Amino acid sequence: MATVTSSRGNADVVVTARRTESHDVPGIISLFSPVTEDLFGRIDVIYLLELSNLALTLCNEKNEVIAHAAFLDYPNWNITDQAEWEPFLHENYTNNKCTPLNTLFMHLFVAKEEYAAGCSQEIVRRAFILLPELQFILLFIPPEKRLELDMGNVFERMMPVPGSPMERGFTLLACPRHRCHPQLYVRQARMEDYDDLMLIWTPQSETLKETYGEYLLVDLIEREGEENQAAVCEVGGTAVGFMSLCSHVNVSLFQECFDLGPFHGFCKPHPEDILKVPRKPSVQGDKDESNQTSQKPEPVSSQNLEHVPGADAAVQKDGAVTVSQTELLVGNGINIGSKGSAAPLLETDEEGDLHPVYRGASNVFRIRLLCIDEKYESRSLDFLHYAFNVFPDRDLCVILVPHHVPEFPLIRSFVRAVPSCISMLGQELYVFHRAGLLTSFNVRKAATSDLQGVKMLVETLSLNERLWNDSKIFTETRRDPDGMPVQAFVAEVLDQIVGVSVTRDEMDIEYIQSHYTIEDFIHFNHHQHEEHGHLCHFVLNPVFHHYTKYFLKEILRLGHKSSLYYPIYPEYVEGKFQHPCAHSLTSALHYMAPVRPRRQIVYPLQELGVNAPSEQVSKDQLKYSLNHTNRKLVLESKVCINARIVVVGASDVGISFLETLIFWPRLKFNNLTLISIHGLPGKDPQSSKYRRFLINSHCFNDEDYAQMSLCSWVNVVVGKMTGINRSAKYVVVSKEKKVPYDYLVLCTGESYQALAPMGAGISEVTSQWPQRYMEKVPSNHFTLNDAQDCLEAALWLEENLISSTGNVIVYGNTIDIYTTVETLLSFGIDGSRIHLVQALLSSASPRLADATLERTVGEALAEAGVAVHPDSVLAQWGQDDHGLITWAAFTTASNLLQLQCSAFFSFAYRTLDYETFKAVSDACLVFDGRLVIDAKFHTSDASIRAAGPLTKFSRRYFRDELTHSNFNSKEIGFELAASMLSLFDSTPQPSSEPPEGSDRLIPMYRRCKVQGGVLPGGYNYLHISKPGIPMPLDLEHDPCDRGMEIVTGEASHGNYFRMHFSRYNMVDSITCFSKEPFPVSNYICLYGQHERLLNDLYYRWRAGQLTDLYSYFREPWSLAIYHDRFIDLQKELRQTLMSEQVRKM
DSSP: OEEEEOTTSSOEEEEEEEEOOGGGHHHHHHTOOHHHHHHHOSOOHHHHHHHOSEEEEEEOTTOOEEEEEEEESSOGGGOSOTTSHHHHHHHHBTTOOOOTTTEEEEEEEEEOGGGHHHHHHHHHHHHHHHOTTOOEEEEEEOTTOOOOHHHHTTOEEEOBOTTOGGGTSOEEEEEEGGGTSOOOEEEEOOGGGHHHHHHHHTTTHHHHHHHHOSOOHHHHHHTOSSSEEEEEEEETTEEEEEEEEESOOOHHHHHHHBOOGGGGGGBOOOTTOBOOOOOOOOTTOGGGOOSOOOOOOOOBOOSOGGGOSOOOOOOEETTEEOOSOOOBOTTOOOOOOOSTTOOSOOOOOOTTOOOOBOOSOBOEEEEEEEEEOGGGGGGTTHHHHHHHHHSTTOOEEEEEEETTSOOOGGGGGSEEOOBOTTOOOSEEEEEEEGGGGOOOEEEEEOOGGGHHHHHHHHTTSTTHHHHHHHHHHHHHTSBOTTSOBEEEEEEEETTEEEEEEEEEEOOOHHHHHHHBOGGGTOOGGGSOGGGEEEEEEEEEOGGGGGGHHHHHHHHHHHTTOSEEEEEEOOTTSTTSOOSGGGSTTHHHHTTSEEEOBOOOOOOOHHHHGGGSOOHHHHOOOOOOEEEEEETTTTTOOOEEEOOOEEEEOOSHHHHHHHHHHHTOTTEEESOEEEEETTOSTTSOHHHHGGGGGSOBOOSOOHHHHHHHOGGGTEEEEESOEEEEETTTTEEEETTTEEEEOSEEEEOOOOEEOOBOOOOSOHHHHTTTOOOBOOSOOOTTEEOOOSHHHHHHHHHHHHHHTTTSOOOEEEEESSTHHHHHHHHHHHTTOOGGGEEEEEEOSTTSOOSSSOHHHHHHHHHHHHHHTOEEEEEEEEEEEEEOTTSOEEEEEEEOSSOEEEEEOSEEEEESOEEOOHHHHHHHHHTTOOBSSSEEEOTTSBOSSTTEEEOSTTEEEOGGGSOTTOOGGGSOHHHHHHHHHHHHHTTTOOSOOOOOOOOTTGGGSOOOOOSOEEEEEEETTTEEEEEEEOSSSOOOHHHHOOGGGOOEEEEESOGGGTEEEEEEEOTTSBEEEEEEEESSOOOHHHHHTTTTOBTTTTTSHHHHHHTTOOSOHHHHTTSGGGHHHHSTTHHHHHHHHHHHHHHHHHHHO
């Protein structure tokens, strides 16, 4: 906030500076005056904002636009080509130090007339604060024009070279940094600074204590010596900041807790260093490996920049920006990869783990404490010049930051180190190299003479040949063999290649626009087709990692692009770049935004005929996760959150929670970890095709997982949670590994468990049934809970049963027994070998919601020869010498049923996993049949949240029968994430005050519940229902409900379609039962819509015009309802109607 005084001096206004948003456009246009066009030309504000690298708006307390300025990285008035302005400037103006790294051009400034003077100074000052590397702001104006007095105080004229055409062309005005927000003068601290520093220290004392620990300012100043140094920065002779430095660093501790191979272990090279050591597999194990291998780096040198001929890109291990390698000696090779998506988070004491041995002297010093006035904290980097001067023999500077401390400006220029497997240190380590202070960072198009430098830079990368070949293509022909234009750029420092990037034109822009929410980032109407670029490669020496965004900015400027796109394909797609550890773009991914995919309409192409969408939109191609940056985003960094958020369970709730955090626009989470028995879902399409054993919730599918690319942002630990240490804040995995957390989110849900045989009559066991089987489960006993379980079962059946004659027993009381029987039949197992034993229904909801469908499925089972045994309780089973079940006996109401058994599928007992229950119980979290939470997902521990079927609401809500299992899991996950985002996102969210007493009510969830699958007889089944306690449709709607239902077709004919409407004529349930497949995602869109919106459905029904709802909802009019932005249209229309009503009143 700042105070701006009017030109008359009789009025002050408090203004707040922020980045310009699209809704500011009307306010900006209202500030235009005749002088605006004279100085800046005719301006299309929306178009200008699309291209601006930095656009700032000053608002008053009422959020009214007071002033606005737009800055771009090339001159206004189209004086020269945007890629050629630097040589143009040097040719026409003497002694200028402007470079693309330190210069922006003002393309527009408008303000309220009476506040223009103060606003111009404030908005330029704010630009210098936001961009520490910025040194000059330039402005070209017509020669006959002059700036008003208000802006004349900010800019000074630059004189052209005598004889230059610019003498008569345009006037160049410049605003150097020192006029508005100068660099700080840094010197050694003295006791005389104590009083000045205490004015800063006292208000920040609690924050400083949390960040750095207990320190006394006077001690830090007095203890200066060879090992300890103290520096202050001053403005006008007054100390405004303090930094304490220490050259004594516990290098061995850092080597133990972090992967310091990229930094040569913080030691100077030594002839006796042992670097090439075997490395044991990650704790994730073989089940979650990618096709990349992991090796320790080769020796590195940390002498000076001249010893840096090649360096790997800064590697981002699943969201954590890390360094893969610093400075390499010539000829040293490196092959940095990663296992799957697991970052080394776990503690391990396994013998035989070998680590590099460094015998050289320490090459690092650390920042012990930093305290600076908030007005100058963006200039914290100025301390580092002094710091490296007082420790001339050290090349690395580090700072330790607790996970919970918000990101501050200094560490944005540092590189985050990767925690090692044994790290339980509750702090993040950030590293900065001396060479990072060099500002001669220049980006240009690659030339043939650069190829050798590029080859040395990338020779240690796994994709080096492809990258080098693409660079060579650019230097030789500028095009691929198929005619596709190629552009290659190099970054150099002191005439040495330190970075390379290759781009092509983005040819799938129509597909991207239709399949991703890219218009959340850009307005397509203001971008030419050729301005969209595809980023193929990006490699940058990690010493200059903090220049990544400027490298990207230069790629856009020099390549005449406005947007860049980068896809990440799933791990199983061969020949494609996959998760970040497998491609060369890793260091840039941190500065790109993941783009959320759009829900697609399933088009009835035959019915649409010539009206069908173009092939570019409707084509079926490999799904990928899209990352994007553009001119607006490239200088806008997300806020990094280092808090360790550990999610237990890859359930629909857990995946929805992670998805929400990943795509949140303003935040980037560095420490998201998922603990899951089988790792990330969707990584193996072979297992997903066997998912049909189980009913489908339609929350996520393989395409969704591919478009999210969770492995790019989430660390994965494969294992089962077996303990929680609340005091030390870590989770025990598989009884031996430890995963530390700041916030723990439990989303394990319920799973099918092995059922203990009761061994008694049915009348005697009803009160005790069911019970968990506590012994070793036989290998031919299957409880299927996810795609991996289904795959293992299918492989076992293929190997042991399909060619034999043994029986398969399917036992249970849920709809999964039907989908499993149909899957077994599809494997070629004869129906006479399948016994469907139905357990008692008293402990579970009905299998199918409609009795008509139950009868039809029963008929299909009989036709297939499947024997059905109702209302049975498992009494006993027998095992052979190998521990396999050979027979099973069941108690029924009339007799004892004994069956030969070669495979046993159990779906009779779904509950909390025993290890999870024990971990929760031993941690003393409140447990009442399920884990107890409140309406905001809190457990009895403030650091632990939980959601999903694992939980129940506290009894104080008096709704014990209602749990999260009665609601849509994807919605639950989103609301869980939203409840946590308030801890990290300081941006105020538009929300109304909650009604009084709402904290004593269970929140209302509105999304529908969905069940879908293939039932016996090959019937495709779908049931969409409103959230709540499920009941059969036959009992659900009594006459007092005043609702209605519409049914077409018959179940036995395989064309059954049933819709039920509430008393308000809104669709509240849909049941489909068809021999033909149907578009499930389309039908889900019908839920909650009014019947009048469905083309007057009820009127047409009563008029006898409806005979088949399947064909009715394939008609072209319905496609609008299936559109992913139809909901937005409804909201806009509703707001319009409301505003009309207001005007009438």
